[in-house]
Amino acid sequence: MSSQPLGDVLDSSDQRRAGATGKVSLTLKIRRYNPELRGEESWWDEFTIEAFPNDRLLDALHEVKWRHDGTLALRRSCAHGICGSDAMMVNGKNRLACKVLVRDLVPRVTVEPIRGLPVLKDLYVDMEPFFAGYRSVLPYLINEEGEPNTERVQSPEERHRFDDTTKCILCACCTTSCPIFWGDEEYVGPAAIVNAHRFIYDSRDRAADERLKILSEKTGVFRCRTTFNCTEACPRGIEVTKAIQDVKRSILFDRF
Amino acid sequence: MTVTHTYDSVIVGAGGAGMRAAIEAADRGRTAVISKLYPTRSHTGTAQGGVCAALANVEEDSPEWHAFDTVKGGDYLVDQSAAQLMCEEAIDAIYELEHWGLPFNRTPDGKIDQRRFGGHTRNHGEAPVKRACYAADRTGHMILQTLYQQCVKRGIRFFNEFYVLDLLMSEGRTAGVVAYELATGELHVFRAKAVLFATGGFGRMFRVSSNAHTLTGDGPSVVFRRGLPLEDMEFFQFHPTGVYGMGILLSEAVRGEGGILLNSEGERFMERYAPTVKDLAPRDLVSRAIFQEVREGRGIGPHKDGVYLDVRHLPRDVIEEKLPDVTEFARIYLNVEPTTEPVPIQPTAHYAMGGIPTDVDGRVVVGPDETPVPGLYAAGECACVSVHGANRLGTNSLLDIVVFGRRGGRHMAEFATEAHLPDLPERPEGFVTEMLGAMLERAEGANAADIRTDLQDQMYDLAFVVRTEESLRKMQEVLGGLRERFDHVLVQDKGKMYNTDLMEVVELGFLLDCADALVAAALARDESRGGHYREDHPLRDDEHWLKHSLAYREDDGGIRLEYKDVKLGPYVPMERKY
Numbered sequence: 001m002s003s004q005p006l007g008d009v010l011d012s013s014d015q016r017r018a019g020a021t022g023k024v025s026l027t028l029k030i031r032r033y034n035p036e037l038r039g040e041e042s043w044w045d046e047f048t049i050e051a052f053p054n055d056r057l058l059d060a061l062h063e064v065k066w067r068h069d070g071t072l073a074l075r076r077s078c079a080h081g082i083c084g085s086d087a088m089m090v091n092g093k094n095r096l097a098c099k100v101l102v103r104d105l106v107p108r109v110t111v112e113p114i115r116g117l118p119v120l121k122d123l124y125v126d127m128e129p130f131f132a133g134y135r136s137v138l139p140y141l142i143n144e145e146g147e148p149n150t151e152r153v154q155s156p157e158e159r160h161r162f163d164d165t166t167k168c169i170l171c172a173c174c175t176t177s178c179p180i181f182w183g184d185e186e187y188v189g190p191a192a193i194v195n196a197h198r199f200i201y202d203s204r205d206r207a208a209d210e211r212l213k214i215l216s217e218k219t220g221v222f223r224c225r226t227t228f229n230c231t232e233a234c235p236r237g238i239e240v241t242k243a244i245q246d247v248k249r250s251i252l253f254d255r256f
Numbered sequence: 257m258t259v260t261h262t263y264d265s266v267i268v269g270a271g272g273a274g275m276r277a278a279i280e281a282a283d284r285g286r287t288a289v290i291s292k293l294y295p296t297r298s299h300t301g302t303a304q305g306g307v308c309a310a311l312a313n314v315e316e317d318s319p320e321w322h323a324f325d326t327v328k329g330g331d332y333l334v335d336q337s338a339a340q341l342m343c344e345e346a347i348d349a350i351y352e353l354e355h356w357g358l359p360f361n362r363t364p365d366g367k368i369d370q371r372r373f374g375g376h377t378r379n380h381g382e383a384p385v386k387r388a389c390y391a392a393d394r395t396g397h398m399i400l401q402t403l404y405q406q407c408v409k410r411g412i413r414f415f416n417e418f419y420v421l422d423l424l425m426s427e428g429r430t431a432g433v434v435a436y437e438l439a440t441g442e443l444h445v446f447r448a449k450a451v452l453f454a455t456g457g458f459g460r461m462f463r464v465s466s467n468a469h470t471l472t473g474d475g476p477s478v479v480f481r482r483g484l485p486l487e488d489m490e491f492f493q494f495h496p497t498g499v500y501g502m503g504i505l506l507s508e509a510v511r512g513e514g515g516i517l518l519n520s521e522g523e524r525f526m527e528r529y530a531p532t533v534k535d536l537a538p539r540d541l542v543s544r545a546i547f548q549e550v551r552e553g554r555g556i557g558p559h560k561d562g563v564y565l566d567v568r569h570l571p572r573d574v575i576e577e578k579l580p581d582v583t584e585f586a587r588i589y590l591n592v593e594p595t596t597e598p599v600p601i602q603p604t605a606h607y608a609m610g611g612i613p614t615d616v617d618g619r620v621v622v623g624p625d626e627t628p629v630p631g632l633y634a635a636g637e638c639a640c641v642s643v644h645g646a647n648r649l650g651t652n653s654l655l656d657i658v659v660f661g662r663r664g665g666r667h668m669a670e671f672a673t674e675a676h677l678p679d680l681p682e683r684p685e686g687f688v689t690e691m692l693g694a695m696l697e698r699a700e701g702a703n704a705a706d707i708r709t710d711l712q713d714q715m716y717d718l719a720f721v722v723r724t725e726e727s728l729r730k731m732q733e734v735l736g737g738l739r740e741r742f743d744h745v746l747v748q749d750k751g752k753m754y755n756t757d758l759m760e761v762v763e764l765g766f767l768l769d770c771a772d773a774l775v776a777a778a779l780a781r782d783e784s785r786g787g788h789y790r791e792d793h794p795l796r797d798d799e800h801w802l803k804h805s806l807a808y809r810e811d812d813g814g815i816r817l818e819y820k821d822v823k824l825g826p827y828v829p830m831e832r833k834y
Contacts, residue, residue, distance in 0.1 A: 036751040054501075054589070066705030070748025070757035075297075077468040080504045080585065082397060083297040099588060120439070121754040127294065140405035141357030150311075151354040153366035159359060166359050166391070166398065170296050204357065 023050040024106050026060055031112040033119050034071065042119070045069070053103035057095075058086055060102055061111070074123040081235055084171030087114050088123050094173040094233040114176035116185075130172045133188040137196035137214055142207035158203040165198040165243050167236040174230035174240050180223045187223045188215070190230040190240045197243040200250065208250075216251045224248070258443045258685050263288045264672035266433060266448040267665070268420045268475060271298030272396070272654065273636025274454035275403040276661030277618075277668070281452075282412045284669035288446065290415045290435050292470065292759075295404050299456055299468045300657065303396025304581060305509030306388030307353075307654035308376055309346035313367040314386040319343040321379060322387065326652060327827045329375040329538045330609075330645020331786035331796065333488070333804065336825030338616050338641045342652075342659050349658045350389055358402040359391050361578075371578075372512040375538035375649040381834070384536050388651045393507050393581045399654060418444065419759055420474065421688045423451065423482050423632075424681055430631030431678040433478075434688045438759065441752030443685045449675045450668040452633035453479065453612060454661065458770040459492075460763075462605035463709075463716035466498055466505035470763070475638040476611055477766035480773065484629065485622060485806040485818075487640040488610035489770070490778035490788045493648055494721045496542040498604025499589050500562045506582050506601060508650040510565060511535045513574055517542070518564040518598060519554035525563075530834040537834045540647040540787045543603040547721045557600050564598035603721055609648055609787060610774075611640040613806065618664020623806070624820040631671060631678075635664040642804060645822075646786020695761055701746035704761045707738055711767060719775055724792045728779040735772055739813075742768060773807040776815035781805065798829050 026049055033042040049063045058079055065072040075085040079098045086097040089112040091105075117125040143152075168191060175181050175189035196215055200208040215221045221244055230240040264285035267274045274289060281287040291298070310317040322343040327334045354360060354368060361369040370386040378385040391398040407414070415435065422434040424445070432447040458473030459465040476486050496517070497506040511517075516535050519525045529545040530537035537545075546563050555561050567575055575583055575595055586592045586599045612634040613621050620632040636657045643656055714734045718727040742765060749757035783797035784790050803819040810816050 034751070034753075036753055054591075062705075065757070066703070071751065073754040073756055077293055077297045077470045078299060078302050079469060080302070080589070082302045082394075082581075083293075083299070083468065085293070085297045101588070124754050131294075135408055140409040141355075147351075147355045149351075151351055151360070151368050154362055155366045156362045156364065158366075159362045162359070163392075166401075167394070168401075169301070169397070170294075199357070202357065202359070 024053055024102065026051050026102055026106050027108045028060060028064060029108070029110045030064070030072070030122070032122055034121050037071070051102045053101065053106070055102045056098045057090060057100040057102065057105060057109065058097040061097060073121045082169060084169035087171040087173045087176070088112065089114055094177045096171060096173070096235045099235055114172060116176045116178070116182040117172070127172065129185060130175055130189070130191065133175070133192040134170065134195055136188055137192050137211055138207060139195045139199065141199060141202065141205050143204055145206065152204050154203055161203070162198050162201040164238050165194045167238050168194050168198070169236060171235060173233040173235055177229040177233035179227060179229065180225060184223065186219045188219055190244060193221055193244050193247055194238060194240055197247055200247065212247070212251050215247055221248050221251065258445055260445045260447060261288065262447045262677065264448065265450045265452070265668050266290060266446045267452045267454060268433060269454035269456060269636070269638070270295035270414065271454060271456055271636060272300035272399050272403060272657035273661035274452070275407050276658050277452050277454060277635055277665030278412050279403065279406050279410065280662050280665030281669040282410055285672050287669070288413045288415060290418045290420055290433070290446065292417060292419045292438070292474070294416050295407070295414060296400060298400060299471055301397045301400040302468070302505065303399070303654050304393040304505065304507035305512060306371060306373060306390035306395050306651045307350065307399070308373065308387045308651040309350040309389060309655065310343065310387060311347060311350065311368060311370065311389065313363055314370045316378070317385055317387055319346065321377070321385070322346065324380050324827055325376050326643065326649055327645070328381070328832060329649040330647055331832060332798070332802065332827070332829035333491070333642065333645035333785060333822055335642050335823035336827060337823050339643045340825065341616055342643050342655060345659045346655050349655065349662070353399065353402055353658065356402050356406050358398050360389055361391060371509065372536060373650045374508050374511065374536045374542070376651070377533070381532070384533055388509070388512065390509065392577070393509050393579050396654060399658070419762070420478065421691070421762065423478050424684050425482065426681045427678045428630065429678055430629065431680055432684070434685050436688065436692070436759070438754055438756070441755055443688055445680065445684045447677060447680060449672040449677055450631045450633060452618060452635060452664050452668050453638055454634070454636045455638045457608045457637040458767060459605045459608070461711060461715050461767045461771045462720065463712040464498060464503040464602065465605040466495060466503050467605065472763035473766045473770035474763065475634065477769040479612055479620070480769055480809050483808065484620065485613060485808050486610060486773045487613035487806055488642060488777070488804050489773040489807055490781050490805060491609035491646045491786055492605060492774065493539055493607040493609060493787045494543045494603040495539050495606035496546055496603050497565050497601045499585060500557050500600035500602050502589055503604035504585055504589060505604065505606065506565060506585060506599065507579070508539070510567060510579055510582055513578055514570050515565055515567040517546070518566050519549045520556045521554055525549050525554070533834045538647055538649060540789070541834065543721050544789055546603055557602070562600045562602035565601045566598040567594050568596060568598065605720070607648055607653060608637055609640065609642070609644040609646065611638045614639045614641055616641060616660070616663060617667040618660055619667065624818060626820070631675065633664045633668045635660045646788060692758065695745065695747045695758060696750055698744070698746055701744040702741040704745050704764055707741050707745065708764050708767070710734070711738055711771060715771060719778060722789055722791050723778055724790060725779065725782070728775055731775045732779065735768065735775060739768060769809070772815055777805045777807050777817060780817050802829065
């Protein structure tokens with residue numbers, strides 16, 4: 001296979017990276033909250049740091065925390081968009097801080113905690129209401145028919161039916177971008193519906209009716225006003241609004 | 257104020273191994289899972305390519321072939337009976353995950369699909385075999401989600417964002433752990449009859465790493481400080497394909513699906529290093545081959561220290577459907593379009609083969625005689641069974657966590673039903689109170705980030721893919737200096753609520769402990785085997801070194817090493833060619 005010189009393709013990508021070696025200046029305006037230091041009032045802080053264009057916003061926040069203000073509190077772990085820890089509002093939109101690059105933010109970025117969940121300290125919010133919504137939709141496979149000695153058979157087409165919603169990392173970007181969720185803490189929210197969808201359309205599951213009943217209640221899918229904020233916010237590219245529409249349609253036409 | 261809780265079984269860590277153990281233990285007794293992260297944030301979720309089991313769904317295969325590959329891949333430092341057991345139990349473990357709903361990719365006739373992976377071969381090395389069961393390139397994510405779903409179903413009790421900082425022993429056995437609650441800064445004593453550590457790895461001691469920021473060796477360090485040994489710490493896996501400059505993992509599945517490595521001349525250089533399996537050679541060999549290409553001036557990138565991973569020749573649908581996440585990483589983090597451009601990569605610190613020594617039931621065992629510590633267990637990356645020997649094969653970590661998570665969880669719960677609850681030692685939280693107090697009271701001192709950066713830079717320069725006596729001696733000196741600075745480290749945040757500044761300093765201390773053990777064991781081992789490559793001793797030396805190392809922390813702060821035999825079996829050590 002290709003033993004010819006790689007040519008222009010490589011030169012261009014090398015140049016692109018070589019051009020990314022100089023540091024740039026980024027100002028971060030961060031919404032702060034720390035009841036131990038300042039009581040119940042939140043405030044804004046600004047920090048200007050030097051970063052590489054290909055650094056993540058998370059790296060820039062670390063620079064602030066590690067070199068400027070150690071009290072800055074944020075969740076993070078894997079730093080490449082899989083663990084779902086570092087959801088925050090970046091220039092007004094919900095993003096994972098590890099999937100936004102400095103080059104797309106310079107010279108200035110505003111960072112706030114995700115909305116609709118109680119803020120605990122700086123970018124830490126109380127995730128418990130979010131996970132309560134998740135737990136309410138029976139987010140596990142239910143099938144009491146007895147297990148075969150090997151795998152259950154599922155065709156590639158059946159498997160594909162719920163592929164999109166298996167990508168969910170429970171980061172809460174979708175749910176906390178939803179205006180209905182901001183106004184109504186009883187609404188289970190998009191992420192819970194995504195996780196219900198993942199089982200409702202799994203050919204191996206037998207509890208779709210139960211989940212559809214849960215989601216047909218007043219805390220369920222009919223709260224959705226189809227604003228598509230959730231779809232735009234999802235860092236995994238899940239078509240969240242479409243998943244919610246699938247569930248609405250099943251409730252209206254398939255089951256009841 | 258310290259709060260005391262009492263359980264039969266306490267599991268520390270909520271990744272794949274911890275949750276698999278919890279499912280087992282919770283069915284048998286009062287069980288709590290303590291985790292510094294929300295369970296779904298655990299690093300199991302980032303595993304991409306697959307989990308191997310000889311299901312033979314796509315082509316002929318057998319657990320015995322899988323065991324052979326595991327032993328050979330581990331450069332014969334594997335305990336062979338443990339590897340055989342893992343490869344046999346693999347099949348049921350995969351079916352169990354499927355029955356719990358894991359959305360594996362499927363064959364046209366609806367079975368679990370399987371694909372190739374590095375070092376996994378047909379009939380003892382004849383050719384690559386399709387053994388890895390997978391869910392696109394997010395297999396670890398689906399395992400983590402599936403296990404969490406099962407925990408939710410069972411109503412398992414989690415203490416999330418609690419950091420376990422000490423192990424309690426009394427009457428010669430395990431009595432519980434001490435944990436720090438991040439939300440409040442309060443200490444909690446968990447009394448328990450049995451404790452299982454499943455805290456993952458410690459790759460954050462290296463500058464280029466695929467590991468999460470939170471992978472800081474907490475469990476190994478906590479037991480090490482209590483005088484228990486760490487096994488085979490010198491064996492760390494450097495995965496060949498990390499995102500250039502960042503270390504984010506690009507799965508071996510890319511090569512499993514047909515991706516190839518190219519040097520700056522566009523040459524498929526693995527043909528020279530592993531003529532039979534080429535790009536699908538085990539990770540240690542491929543990482544060393546990359547190092548050699550770089551050294552001979554055929555590297556790429558701003559520092560000429562990487563090579564390319566090329567998938568341009570693969571069908572578009574394979575790239576988009578089977579490798580979507582990997583493709584996205586290249587696009588986001590490198591601004592490279594993998595369908596038309598080769599992707600710059602370099603080796604990245606990925607996986608600790610070593611860790612807390614255990615038997616196949618997860619029991620922590622001490623010394624050459626493998627004396628169990630009653631009530632103490634470990635599983636997953638923080639443990640060393642040893643099924644990975646000197647080099648783990650791709651996919652075998654996901655297998656390890658489900659097989660040995662289950663065995664450890666079951667054994668600990670059965671132990672707990674028989675055992676009585678030991679008394680707590682006096683002032684059980686004393687050690688942690690004093691450690692945190694000393695860190696918090698300092699008004700000025702060294703910057704923790706500077707110490708951590710120096711540790712990571714120096715470990716990358718001196719104890720990475722290629723090591724020498726000289727580099728390791730230098731690293732020992734560096735560690736001595738870092739330790740002195742750490743003794744005067746400053747914690748800027750003096751608060752009680754969500755004090756991650758304080759916990760990051762504690763984690764840095766854990767990393768320093770693990771680095772001490774790693775470097776001491778690497779310096780002593782003057783041979784090359786698996787992930788441990790000594791340029792000054794480039795050959796494997798079975799006569800002197802076919803043995804596991806055990807590192808102990810001495811009272812004076814030094815490291816003492818002792819050794820125990822490898823459990824050999826049917827596979828006689830031979831030269832490792834692919």
